[in-house]
Structures are given as C-alpha cells and as structure tokens.
Amino acid sequence: MLEVIVFSTLNGVLYGLLLFMLSSGLTLIFSMMGVLNFAHASFYMLGAYFAYALGLHVGFWPALLLSPVLVAALGAMVERFGLRRVHEHGHVAELLFTFGLAYVIDELVHLIWGSIPVSYSAPEYMRAPLFSLFGTDYSIYRGVIIVIAVLMFVMLWYLLKKTRVGMLVRAALTHGSMVGHLGHNVPRLFMGVFAFGCALAALAGVIGGPLLSTEPGMAQALGPVVFVVVVVGGMGSLIGAFYASLLIGLIQTFFVALDVSIGDILNSLGWAVDPYGEVTGITLAAIAPMTPFILLVLILIFRPRGLMGELEP
Amino acid sequence: MSKRFSSWRLGMPWVAVLMVLLLIPVVVASNGTFSIINVIAIHIVFALSYNMLLGQGGMLSFGHAVFFGLGAYAAIHVMNLIGDASYEGHGLWAHFPVFLLPLIGFFAGALAATVVGWPFSRRAGTAFAMITLGLGELVAAGSQMFPSVFGGEAGVFSNRMVGPIWFGLELAQPAQVYGFMAFWTFVAALAMWAFTRTPLGRMSNAVRDNPDRLQFIGYQQRNIRFLVFIAAGGFGGLAGGMAAVNYEIVTPESLGLLTSGLALLMAAVGGLGVFYGPVVGAVLVTLMNSLLSDYTDASVLYVGVVFLLVVMFAPSGVAGGFEQVRLAWRRGDLGVRLPGWLSSALAVVLYSSGLVATVELIYQISHGKDKLARSLGFEADPASPLVWLVIAALLAAGYGVSKAGKRYREVNA
Numbered sequence: 001m002l003e004v005i006v007f008s009t010l011n012g013v014l015y016g017l018l019l020f021m022l023s024s025g026l027t028l029i030f031s032m033m034g035v036l037n038f039a040h041a042s043f044y045m046l047g048a049y050f051a052y053a054l055g056l057h058v059g060f061w062p063a064l065l066l067s068p069v070l071v072a073a074l075g076a077m078v079e080r081f082g083l084r085r086v087h088e089h090g091h092v093a094e095l096l097f098t099f100g101l102a103y104v105i106d107e108l109v110h111l112i113w114g115s116i117p118v119s120y121s122a123p124e125y126m127r128a129p130l131f132s133l134f135g136t137d138y139s140i141y142r143g144v145i146i147v148i149a150v151l152m153f154v155m156l157w158y159l160l161k162k163t164r165v166g167m168l169v170r171a172a173l174t175h176g177s178m179v180g181h182l183g184h185n186v187p188r189l190f191m192g193v194f195a196f197g198c199a200l201a202a203l204a205g206v207i208g209g210p211l212l213s214t215e216p217g218m219a220q221a222l223g224p225v226v227f228v229v230v231v232v233g234g235m236g237s238l239i240g241a242f243y244a245s246l247l248i249g250l251i252q253t254f255f256v257a258l259d260v261s262i263g264d265i266l267n268s269l270g271w272a273v274d275p276y277g278e279v280t281g282i283t284l285a286a287i288a289p290m291t292p293f294i295l296l297v298l299i300l301i302f303r304p305r306g307l308m309g310e311l312e313p
Numbered sequence: 314m315s316k317r318f319s320s321w322r323l324g325m326p327w328v329a330v331l332m333v334l335l336l337i338p339v340v341v342a343s344n345g346t347f348s349i350i351n352v353i354a355i356h357i358v359f360a361l362s363y364n365m366l367l368g369q370g371g372m373l374s375f376g377h378a379v380f381f382g383l384g385a386y387a388a389i390h391v392m393n394l395i396g397d398a399s400y401e402g403h404g405l406w407a408h409f410p411v412f413l414l415p416l417i418g419f420f421a422g423a424l425a426a427t428v429v430g431w432p433f434s435r436r437a438g439t440a441f442a443m444i445t446l447g448l449g450e451l452v453a454a455g456s457q458m459f460p461s462v463f464g465g466e467a468g469v470f471s472n473r474m475v476g477p478i479w480f481g482l483e484l485a486q487p488a489q490v491y492g493f494m495a496f497w498t499f500v501a502a503l504a505m506w507a508f509t510r511t512p513l514g515r516m517s518n519a520v521r522d523n524p525d526r527l528q529f530i531g532y533q534q535r536n537i538r539f540l541v542f543i544a545a546g547g548f549g550g551l552a553g554g555m556a557a558v559n560y561e562i563v564t565p566e567s568l569g570l571l572t573s574g575l576a577l578l579m580a581a582v583g584g585l586g587v588f589y590g591p592v593v594g595a596v597l598v599t600l601m602n603s604l605l606s607d608y609t610d611a612s613v614l615y616v617g618v619v620f621l622l623v624v625m626f627a628p629s630g631v632a633g634g635f636e637q638v639r640l641a642w643r644r645g646d647l648g649v650r651l652p653g654w655l656s657s658a659l660a661v662v663l664y665s666s667g668l669v670a671t672v673e674l675i676y677q678i679s680h681g682k683d684k685l686a687r688s689l690g691f692e693a694d695p696a697s698p699l700v701w702l703v704i705a706a707l708l709a710a711g712y713g714v715s716k717a718g719k720r721y722r723e724v725n726a
Contacts, residue, residue, distance in 0.1 A: 104617040286458055300444045
C-alpha cells in the first residue's frame with residue numbers, strides 16, 4: 001500500500017506538472033486576450049512531433065530546445081495572420097477559429113506522421129533507474145522532467161514578476177488600452193504572449209512525448225483535461241491553474257493505481273452489494289478518465305469562479 | 314403590406330422545399346445517391362438543432378452530440394423492442410411503427426436536456442462552452458462503462474424492417490428510407506422555423522444579443538436558455554432517431570466530441586445568422602466528406618480548411634454571404650460592394666489552392682500520389698524548391714488581395 005501511495009504521488013505530481021506546463025500558457029493567453037485557445041493541446045502535440053523529427057537529425061537535447069522555438073514561431077504566425085483577423089468578429093469567432101485550427105493540425109499530423117505512434121523516446125542512459133523503492137525503479141528521465149518543469153516555473157515567475165516585459169504583460173492583462181496609450185505595442189505583446197504560451201505547450205510535448213506516447217490522438221486526449229484545469233483553477237489565475245493541475249494529476253493517478261471497484265468500497269462501508277454487478281463492478285481505474293470532467297461539472301455548479309478565480313467566466 | 318401577402322411570402326420557401334423533396338425521387342434513381350441524401354437529411358436536422366443554441370440563442374455548445382447520441386440510442390433500443398414484440402406477435406411495441414422512432418429520439422433528447430440543463434443554462438459564453446465540453450466528454454467516457462446500454466465499442470445494432478408499415482415504406486432500400494427522411498426533415502425543419510417565430514424563439518435572440526437588458530425588462534435569462542436548451546436537445550435527439558433508422562447501428566462515437574464538432578462545423582460553414590444556413594452547411598460538409606473521401610485521404614483536412622477559411626473570411630457563412638448579396642441587390646449598392654466581396658473570394662481561392670497544393674505535396678512525400686492529385690493532373694516534384702516558391706507566392710498573393718479588399722471595403726463603407 002505504501003508503495004502505491006509513494007509512486008502514485010510521484011507520478012501524480014509529474015503528470016500535474018506537465019498539465020501545468022500546458023495550462024499556464026493557456027491561462028496567460030486567456031487572461032490577456034480573452035481567448036480560450038482550443039488548439040493549445042495541438043501545439044503540445046506539434047512540440048512532441050517536431051522534437052521527434054528534429055531529434056532524428058540533431059539529437060535529443062538540441063531538439064528539446066529547438067522544437068519549442070519552432071512552435072513559438074508557428075504560434076506567432078497563427079496569432080498574427082489568423083487570430084488577429086478573426087478578433088474583430090468577437091469571442092465566438094475566435095473560439096471557432098482555434099477549434100478549426102485544432103482540427104486542421106490534428107489532421108496534418110495524421111497526414112505527415114501516420115496514425116500509429118512514432119518511436120520518440122528519451123536517450124538510453126536516461127532510462128536507467130534514478131532510485132529504486134520497494135523493488136520498483138524510478139527512471140532518471142522522470143527526475144529530469146521534474147527538474148525541467150520546476151526550472152520552467154521559476155523562469156516563468158521571474159519573467160512575469162521581475163522583468164520589465166513581465167510588468168508590461170501584467171499591466172496589459174488588466175489595463176490593455178492604457179498600456180497602449182502609453183505607447184507600447186499591445187498587439188505585438190499579445191503576439192509574444194501567444195507565442196510564449198505555445199512554446200510552453202511545446203516544451204510539455206517535448207518532455208511528455210517520450211513518457212506518454214507520441215501519437216496523433218495525444219492532443220485530443222489531453223486537450224479537454226487542460227481546459228478543465230483552467231476552469232477548475234479559476235479562469236485567468238496562474239496559481240489556481242497550478243493547484244488544479246496538481247489536484248487533477250494526483251486524483252487521476254491515484255484512481256488508476258487503486259485496484260478497487262465501487263462495489264468493494266460500498267461493501268467495506270457495510271452495504272453488502274454484488275461486487276461484480278454492472279454498476280458496482282466498475283473499477284476506480286475505469287472511472288479515472290472521467291474524474292476531471294466530474295470535477296469540472298461539480299465546480300461549475302457549486303463554485304463557478306473556480307478554486308482561485310476572482311470572476312465568474 | 315397586407316397580412317395575406319406576408320403569409321404568402323413566408324410560406325413560399327416551404328412550398329418550394331416541398332416541391333424539391335418530392336422531385337428528388339423522380340430525378341434520382343441510384344441507391345448510392347439516396348444513401349448520401351439520407352445522411353444529408355440527418356445532418357440538416359442535426360445542424361439546425363445545433364443552431365437553435367449557437368445561432369439563435371448565442372450558446373456555444375461542444376456537447377450537442379450527447380443529445381443526438383442519446384436520442385439515437387433510445388430509438389435503437391425501441392427498434393429492438395419492436396422487433397422482439399412483433400416476433401412474439403403480441404405486446405404494446407408490436408403496434409409501434411418504426412416510422413415514428415424519431416419521436417422517441419426527440420423525447421429522449423429533450424428529457425436528457427431537461428435533466429442536465431438547469432445548472433448549464435446559468436451562464437452563456439465561455440462557461441457554457443466549457444461545461445458542455447465537460448458533459449460531452451463525461452457521457453462519452455461513461456458510455457464505455459455500461460455495455461448493456463451502449464453496447465461497448467461495437468455499439469448496439471438492430472433491424473429497421475419490423476413492426477407496422479406506414480405509407481407503404483418497408484424501409485428496405487435507401488430509396489424507401491428516403492421517404493421517411495424527407496418527411497421528418499421537412500417536419501423538423503418546419504417545427505424549428507416555427508419555433509424561431511414563437512415568443513420564446515424571439516426571446517432567445519434577445520438573450521443572445523443583450524441579456525442584461527432582458528433582465529431589466531423582467532425576463533429570467535436562465536429560464537429562456539433552459540427552455541431553448543431543452544428544445545435544441547429534443548431536435549438533436551430527433552436527428553439521432555433518424556440516424557438510428559438509417560444506419561441500424563449506434564456506437565458510442567455518436568456521443569463524442571467529434572460528432573459535436575461536426576454539428577458546429579456544419580452550422581458555422583453554412584451560416585449561423587440565417588435560418589437556412591445550417592441546411593446549406595449540412596449539404597456542403599456532407600457532400601465534401603462523402604465525395605472527397607473517394608479521391609483523397611486528406612478529405613477531413615480539407616473540410617477543416619474550408620471551415621477555417623469561412624471563419625476567417627466569411628464569418629457569416631455561405632448563407633450569410635447570399636443574404637448580404639441579396640440585401641445589397643435590393644438596396645441597389647451591389648455595384649459598389651461587389652468588388653470588395655469578389656476580392657475576398659479571390660483571396661480564398663488563392664489561399665485554398667496554395668493550401669491544397671501543400672497538402673497534396675506533403676501527401677506525396679509520405680504516401681505517394683493520391684487520386685485527387687492524379688485527377689487534377691497535379692504534376693509537381695516535392696523536392697524542387699520552385700514548387701514551394703510557387704505555393705509561397707500563391708499564399709502571399711492571397712494575403713495581398715485580402716488586404717487590398719479590406720482597404721477597398723473600408724474606403725467604400
């Protein structure tokens with residue numbers, strides 16, 4: 001039992017950090033431009049695929065840096081030539097645009113790399129165990145991911161709180177037009193934030209690709225969960241997104257790890273039900289993919305502004 | 314304008330639609346064409362029901378397929394009940410015709426919308442979009458857990474040639490199913506159009522345009538959204554019932570995000586602001602899906618690209634474009650406006666030819682030439698930089714033309 005708890009906690013935190021890498025960019029973009037970028041998870045997928053394709057030529061580490069840069073450039077183009085054009089037609093048009101973009105990117109990935117997973121993996125030496133607990137290995141790669149993620153958060157915090165650009169971004173979040181009046185190029189700032197958010201998503205893809213699996217369904221598998229994180233954390237709240245990411249990461253990992261069915265739980269509470277019935281025989285592992293959405297519906301019903309949000313969406 | 318004249322003008326399009334529906338079986342003979350037409354009929358009702366939410370009520374939903382799918386499941390289970398009852402020769406269901414199954418779908422969809430709708434209709438906008446997305450994912454994931462209801466991965470199947478026969482339609486061939494489809498599409502479309510003219514339908518437009526003001530007048534926006542949500546869920550379920558009869562199989566996929574996305578795609582391509590917009594969109598998207606897939610594996614991609622181009626260049630959709638041209642014609646300033654619109658159209662043509670060429674080249678690199686490239690006589694070597702330069706030039710020209718058109722429109726506004 002202790003083994004399950006320790007490893008589920010480690011894996012849950014890891015998954016939560018990956019989720020936060022995605023949701024931090026999405027939250028920044030949302031609070032700045034009011035756009036929920038439906039294609040955000042598609043940029044995450046592109047990050048993984050670019051890293052795979054580049055890694056074949058330049059090796060793992062250079063690809064890890066190059067891929068987010070490429071995706072950021074792509075994101076900047078999308079903002080400049082797509083989103084900015086649609087902006088004048090309102091928020092629904094923007095959502096529709098990003099929805100269509102996600103659709104197109106998914107299909108392009110299908111077209112270019114095929115519909116089966118590609119063999120994108122971490123270098124051999126990274127798969128060696130970092131430490132062993134209860135006879136189970138924890139690979140170096142997982143440790144490296146945690147380090148990269150934490151470094152990224154420190155950098156993000158430093159950028160937003162301690163630099164002039166970060167100050168401008170924070171000012172533009174709440175007083176966009178005022179920042180414009182002071183002579184700053186707000187559209188370019190938007191483009192930069194969009195590109196930066198895309199780069200964060202791509203970084204999540206680069207380091208998450210070898211861990212999960214690099215396949216055309218990866219955007220659709222993670223995309224809705226990232227939305228849940230942003231809504232549960234509170235729209236536009238970075239710290240809320242952080243807590244929500246960890247919460248969802250831990251819940252999902254623990255549900256998968258626990259080999260218990262609904263009937264078992266009810267029985268242990270003294271209900272005496274058939275542990276193999278159609279409803280009572282459902283295991284917690286089977287419910288795991290649903291947990292974020294159950295959480296979302298509950299949050300939207302009982303606390304619509306999310307964990308840390310100040311405004312209702 | 315006299316009342317008689319205006320009701321004549323209101324009824325005219327419907328008479329025309331009826332004529333077209335009656336003419337189709339005279340002109341069309343092959344079963345293959347009929348099966349495409351039947352799918353179009355289902356999609357028309359589905360897209361129209363979706364537009365009750367987005368176009369008329371201003372509620373962007375990513376979970377409309379839930380009602381479509383639940384309606385389809387309800388209809389197919391009843392179809393099985395009819396089959397069992399008529400096999401045994403007695404029982405209530407033995408007297409229920411398959412022809413009326415869309416009604417079952419309607420009630421299932423409306424019931425589901427009633428159950429979940431109240432907390433959903435509190436807010437429109439992003440919150441509504443997110444909560445419907447959550448609902449869609451929840452139901453799609455949950456459906457895998459109850460194989461006795463949803464049939465697991467394989468779905469539930471049935472046989473539509475059971476029970477009492479109405480109007481001599483045995484529903485054996487797609488040509489006979491067409492009679493069924495035409496009837497229900499006409500009835501459902503007429504009902505949804507009539508809905509837009511009821512006070513509730515008008516209030517749903519008001520909720521979309523100015524919810525605060527509506528509140529001041531003394532209406533509860535939440536109640537209106539809730540009622541519209543139920544109606545849209547019902548008609549979505551009706552489309553599901555039609556689909557159950559057409560395919561004789563319902564899979565959990567019909568509940569998922571892709572199906573919801575299809576409704577959104579069709580409604581937006583056709584035009585959200587015009588009642589017949591989703592009809593145009595359903596016809597276009599279904600035709601693209603079924604005809605293009607014979608020629609290229611990238612057909613889904615092309616549908617997505619069309620959607621993107623529509624959102625960017627014609628936000629009011631294809632039907633919205635018709636309406637604008639018609640209005641300009643009536644006002645008599647078509648001559649001034651046409652160059653601006655034509656430049657947009659030209660930009661779209663340039664962009665899309667550049668994009669099609671890119672896609673076909675990528676396809677050639679990874680899989681070899683496909684049928685579309687061959688039938689277009691597309692001869693290009695993906696290795697030569699010249700080809701890519703031409704594509705870049707096409708895209709740049711499209712950008713330039715769209716810029717120039719925008720300037721023209723601004724000057725002549």
